[in-house]
Amino acid sequence: MRYLFNLSLVLLIFLFSHVAFGQSAPAANPPIYIAFLWHMHQPIYWPYESVVQTDANGRFPFSVTDIHNQRLGPYNSWPKNAVQKGINANMPHFGAQVSFSGSLVENLNALEANGNGNFSNWKSHWNSIKNQNTSLGHPRMDMVGFGYFHPLMGLINYTDIRKQIQRHKQIFSTNFPGAYSKGIFPPENAFAERMIPALVDEGLNWVLIDNVHFDRAAKGYPFNTGGNIYEPNKADVLNSDPNDWIQLQNIWAPTKISAAWGHRPHFVEYVDPNTGQKYRMIAVPASRYLGNEDGRGGFGALSYEAVMSQFEPYNTDPRHPILIVLHHDGDNYGGGTDSYYGSNFQNFVNWLAANPSRFVCTTIEDYLQMFPPDANSVIHVEPGSWSGADNGDPEFKKWLGDPGGDGYSPDINSWGVLTAAQNFVHTAEQVDPNSQNTQSAWKYLLVSESSDYWYWDGSLGGIWDSNPTRGANQAVSFASQVIANATDNTPPTIFIPQREPYNPGGTEWNQQMPSDFKVWTYAYDVSGLSSVKLYYRKDLDGVNSTASTDNEIYAGGPEVGEWVSVEMTGTSKISMTNPAPTVKAKEYSATVAGFSNKLIDYYVEATDSRGNVARTPIQHVWVGAHSGGGGGNNGFVIDGNLDEGAxxxxxxxxxxxxxxxxxxxxxxxxxxxxxxxxxxxxxxxxxxxxxxxxxxxxxxxxxxxxxxxxxxxxxxxxxxxxxxxxxxxxxxxxxxxxxxxxxxxxxxxxxxxxxxxxxxxxxxxxxxxxxxxxxxxxxxxxxxxxxxDFSLTGVKDLPLSSELPGSYGLAQNFPNPFNPSTKIQYSVQEEGKVSLVVYDLLGRVAATLVDGYKPAGTYEVNFDASALSGGVYFYSVSVNGFRETKKMILNK
Structure with missing residues (x-):
């Protein structure tokens, strides 16, 4: 008996030691961390007037002052009061982030100075709460970095990004004393990795990025058009499959999301194409669908318990627990109401208090100090913004809209004007950076980059469309006084190149695109341009390997081919602004043709008349299966005879x-x-x-x-x-x-x-x-x-090969099961009338895919079954006495 007792004691000690040292006993999941980003902004409505002057001059058919008065609470005490609720509940990491544009600070100061009592002493609320610290010593209200005038940073250059942030730092140092934030919420949450050097050089450590651009850059992303963005380009799909895709319930979430990987911070980096130097910062994911929902009214509008609990089974890494960042406007719609910051936020605090082991509200700085990302966790993110404007389009289409029926795009026009104005101002900076005229030129150029001027395009008789030109003209006027008779050592200015189509050889909105693509840009130099060239090269193994930088540097390496250069054609495009632009860059374009299933690197180089050279960042595009380019008739013959494929x-x-x-x-x-x-x-x-x-x-x-x-x-x-x-x-x-x-x-x-x-x-x-x-x-x-609706199936009955098949045949559809579309291949040995029909289980015709004469060949039909109910179907081909039937499953 004593022996058994001793043995039992040994076993207990053994088990206890394993539990104590975490060797075998299952540990509870860590809590999910929750953070907020409230975005506050108003533009300079008329460059360059104060809001008081703009109203006095009657520029708009509404009161600009009243727009600010309607947001009295968000611009004063409501955010402070909300954060104080968590402080009062003794929550050590509780806090929030706010992005406050420089132009909004300027506007509120102007209203305060003009005697508007709504904004008397408005800054005191912000300074009060930002000077309170978490248990780790970080501000309870982190007033994060931003671009002064709310520029679309993904479409402006390195120098202008830094100038926008520097100007923001200056107004913050005067109005909100203390250390500048280490993080940034880019305007419109618009991000591209080429922004990283400018952000890092301004001392920023982390950047908020809408996490749909994490998900879309991961293998296995379950794309569907319900997300209101077309397919990602394969060149951006570089991250491993996280294998944690979930379909959220009780919230508008039309696409599956990555539950854990897409809700953890990772490093992102950019390689300088000239030197190979790597610039790195932390990408903090902002939760697309939850941020949207929280912006409708906060706790209650977003069912925190019902939705966030769906993440808990995936929250298994105590070193990197899930972080859900709720990002949205803090001064608009439900996210800018008294109830959001008041009663609903108190309910949020009460919910946290009742679930302390499951959910914790934190500032981002506290989270990153407690749970820094692994140094080797470097990912790629797709370019794009948040959902509120263009749904996160990787081409930033809200600010780069396609031409209308008249061939004119006010968005594109403004970039042509700004490209020219930027070169004037950059040259003035080179000639005399301390000149008052240079400083004034910068002021007018930077305000011209306000993204609002693109966002509200087409409204109010074109006032917004003309604002970039209105500011750029004044910038050019001041810069011209500095550069007159001076030596131009400034290289040309080039707008970040665009391509059409975005997915050459692939699909956009499930529609096949031609494989040849056009690259276009704007380029300008005050001394004139001697050449503008497009350079492109193919990747030799089809993979942009993270183990090398061959694709990222101009010098290349063994994984890429030699550069091919093409002269770009310049065209002058009219402007439809009032006032007309003083200067505008030409639009340059060239076509890349003949590639099939290749990864292509490309950039644009411009040389001015004095030999100064500029190059754009290297961009990458996957070109899908060759389709003969977009310049022809895509196989249709227009000769007055019915086309065989019709x-x-x-x-x-x-x-x-x-x-x-x-x-x-x-x-x-x-x-x-x-x-x-x-x-x-x-x-x-x-x-x-x-x-x-x-x-x-x-x-x-x-x-x-x-x-x-x-x-x-x-x-x-x-x-x-x-x-x-x-x-x-x-x-x-x-x-x-x-x-x-x-x-x-x-x-x-x-x-x-x-x-x-x-x-x-x-x-x-x-x-x-x-x-x-x-x-x-x-x-x-x-x-x-x-x-x-572009989904006719028979229209897509295409020959696959010029080789003649040796027999008749019908292949198994692929994929199978499928939803909603699948491909069916069949072979015709000799010319004849082909019938390809889909039947339901009762033998009723569900769809006729082919009914006509076909020459000998192998064909493929894309069958779109969107209109059919899920279940088992049969498809049958018959031609020249041959008949074969197979089964397929529509999995709805």
Whole structure:
């Protein structure tokens, strides 16, 4: 018995020692940490006037002062009071981050000086709370770094980023004494890794980044268009699959997210392409969907318990616990209300107090001190902003919008103006940085970079669109006085190059893009340009390895090929601003063609007349399968004969509407006027609009169109009308047209509305037939169009190879199971009529994918089953007596 007792004691000691030293007993998960970023901003509404002057001059049809008065609480005591609730509850790490633009400080000071009692002594609240510290000695309210005028830093250069931050530091040192923050919330939460050197050189250690750009840069990211961003380019997908994708419930979250990896800080870095020097800082993820929801009203609007508890099973690393940063405007919508900072925030504090082992509110500085990221945890993040403007588009499209139907983009125009103005100011800085004229030039240039001026484009008669030019003209005026008769040692200024399409050879919004792509930019120098060249090279192994910097430096290395240079063509583009710009850069472009499934590096180099040279950062793009480029007709032949790949999508009274869709080009055809003895029209609209008088003086009404293809019965003449682009057309046995949808509409609309109309020939001729069939009242009503959603399957029936198959065959679809689309391949040994049909379990036809003659070859059809219910389906091919059937599963 004593032996058993001693043995039991030994076992207990053994077990205790293992528990004590953490060798085998399961440890409880750490708490999830929660942090806030409240964004406060107002712009300089008219560069350069104070808000008091702007109202006195009647610049806007509303009171600028009143906009500030409506935000009295957020700009004064509400944020302080919210943080104080956590302090009063004795929470050691409790606090918040706030981004406060320099222009807002300037505006509030102007209102205070003008006697506006709403902002009397407004800074005292901020200084009171920022001077209280957490248990680790960091400010309870971290007033983080920012760009003074709220610039879109991802689209401006190194020098201007630093100037914006330096100006912000200056106004903060006067108004909010104390150490400047070590972190930054970039305006619009817009980030690109090329910003890192400027941020690091300004002494910043960490940057907040919307974590959708973590997720989209990871392998295995479950993309879907519900996230309102098109597909990431493969060149950005460099991070390992975190394998922690979850679909959040009880919150608007249309895409799956990375639960843990995407909610932990990591290092990001940028390699100087000249020297190979690495610049590194910490990327703090801001939680996209939770930040959005919190901005609707805080605790209650976002169900903290129901949503955040979904992260707990993934929060298993005590050295790097999950950090959920709730980032949103602190002065707008639900996130700027009394209830957000008051009762709802008190409920948040009460919830924390009831769950201290599960959730902790922290400042970011406290979190990083307690849980620094591993030194070798370096990741890549995709460029882009937060959700509030352009959903985080990697091209920053809210501030770089595509041209409209008239070929003009106010956004792009402003960058052309600023590129020229920047060179004037940079040259003045080189000639005499201490000149008062140089300082004034900087003031007007930097205010011209306010992102608000792009955000509100198209409104108020173009006031916002003209503000960049308004400020740039004054910057040029001051800089010109400094650089006159001085030696120009400043290199040209080049706008960060853009490309079109963004995913060459890949897909955007599930639509195939051509593999050839255009690179365009603006370039300018006060001494004139002698050359602007595009340089590109291919990666030799298809991978931008994190183990080397060959792709990141101009000098290259064994993993990349030699640079190829192409002269870029410069074009002067008109401006539609009031005032007109004093100077504007030319737009330069060149095409990269002929690559297939290759990783391409590229940059632009400009040389001025004095031999000064500038180079842009090296950018990377994955080019998918070669498709012959975007300059041709993408396989369609416009010769008056029906294209073999066209599909009849609607019929009525012996007349067909034929469509084809390939690589952004829409093919349209119908039986010609000569064939029918009637005037024939193919009408296209990007939206449903009220009817207006019919075209060509015909009788009746036609729902308003975007453009139409007309075909005259007397001579079979055809032509496009009201087109913004230059679509092709021809008439023979059919009248046919080919439309570049992106060029025509400046985007790919969600749907196009298409109809065929037949009128008797004379003026006043009546509507005699239409496709689809109408109600017979002689008008084309808005509900009588064929709705084309770019997902027709038969249109995408493409030959895969020029090699002739040795037998007939039907391959298993891939992927399988699938949702919502899959690919089906079949082989035709000899020319014949092919039928490829999908059946449900009861043998009913669910879809006819192919019904027509095909020459010998192997073909692939993309079957989009979005309109079908989930379940088991069969697909069957028959041709020349051969028949084969296979099973597939639609997993909805």
């Amino acid at each position: 599909v009849s999508v609607a019929q009525n009274n012996g007349t067909n509407l034929y469509l084809g869709w390939k690589e952004g080009k829409l093919y349209l055809a119908t039986e010609s006027a000569q064939n029918k003895g009637k005037d024939v029209f193919i009408v296209i609209s990007d939206s449903l609009r009220p009817p207006k008088a019919a075209m060509w003086a015909k009788s009746g009404m036609v729902s308003e169109w975007s453009l139409f293809l007309g075909n005259e019965s007397t001579n079979n003449w055809s032509g496009w009308f009201d087109a913004s682009s230059s679509p092709a057309n021809a008439a023979g046995s059919v009248v046919e047209g080919l439309l570049d949808v992106q060029a025509e509409f400046g985007r790919v609309p969600g749907k196009l509305y298409i109809a065929v109309l037949h009128y008797s020939t004379p003026d006043g001729g009546v509507l005699e037939n239409q496709v689809p069939a109408g109600n017979g009242n002689g008008n084309l009503e808005p509900d009588e169009f064929y709705e084309f």
